[in-house]
Amino acid sequence: MARYRGPVEKIERRFGVSLNLKGERRLAGKSALEKRPYAPGQHGQRRKKPSEYGLQLNEKQKAKFMYGISEKQFRALFVEAKRREGNTGTNLVTLIEQRLDNVIYRMGFATTRRFARQLVTHGHILVDGKKLDIPSYRVRPGQKVEVRESSKNNSQIVRAIELTNQTGLAPWVDIDADKKFGIFTRLPEREEVVIPVEERLIVELYSK
Numbered sequence: 001m002a003r004y005r006g007p008v009e010k011i012e013r014r015f016g017v018s019l020n021l022k023g024e025r026r027l028a029g030k031s032a033l034e035k036r037p038y039a040p041g042q043h044g045q046r047r048k049k050p051s052e053y054g055l056q057l058n059e060k061q062k063a064k065f066m067y068g069i070s071e072k073q074f075r076a077l078f079v080e081a082k083r084r085e086g087n088t089g090t091n092l093v094t095l096i097e098q099r100l101d102n103v104i105y106r107m108g109f110a111t112t113r114r115f116a117r118q119l120v121t122h123g124h125i126l127v128d129g130k131k132l133d134i135p136s137y138r139v140r141p142g143q144k145v146e147v148r149e150s151s152k153n154n155s156q157i158v159r160a161i162e163l164t165n166q167t168g169l170a171p172w173v174d175i176d177a178d179k180k181f182g183i184f185t186r187l188p189e190r191e192e193v194v195i196p197v198e199e200r201l202i203v204e205l206y207s208k
Helices: 008-015 052-067 071-083 088-097 100-106 113-121 155-164 199-206
Strands: 125-127 144-147 173-176 181-184
Touching: 008 052, 052 071, 052 199, 071 088, 071 199, 088 100, 088 199, 100 113, 100 125, 100 144, 113 155
Parallel strands: none
Antiparallel strands: 125 144, 144 181, 173 181
């Protein structure tokens, strides 16, 4: 399935939670979800109770939209998470959080994961001094992620740093906002990753 490119705030209203798909509007408290906290469409305010399968599917779709991952990529991540030792759901969240586009978002260099993905594909990002244009690249603990020298004055990156104010960012990254680089210091603990997703239901869905 191709990546969704339609109105993202409709997606948040459909699920009834913020998926951080809008940057400045969300940080300014002006998201459509806050103004109209019900699903879009003529019958949006009539919510039906979803089935067990519907709940499981919703959680998977929320995660896919939030992180900007295709079905093929998501399933591949699940297969690897299941193969690893430990809790499959926790492994899945950890693997997704290691994606380069997500790490850039967590470091506050982009207000949305969508913009973080654009920064990577357009060649604005270096990892350990080398240009990488693969958003799904898995960042390892200890690696340095930085904005390329010629892109450090990019107005959207500067604005993102101003808006996030580099406070309350992920505790598993260490940031130098002035020099526009960060270190992915360690893998996150599951309780540190605050997302509106119950990965247990995703595991149940894929395990059928």
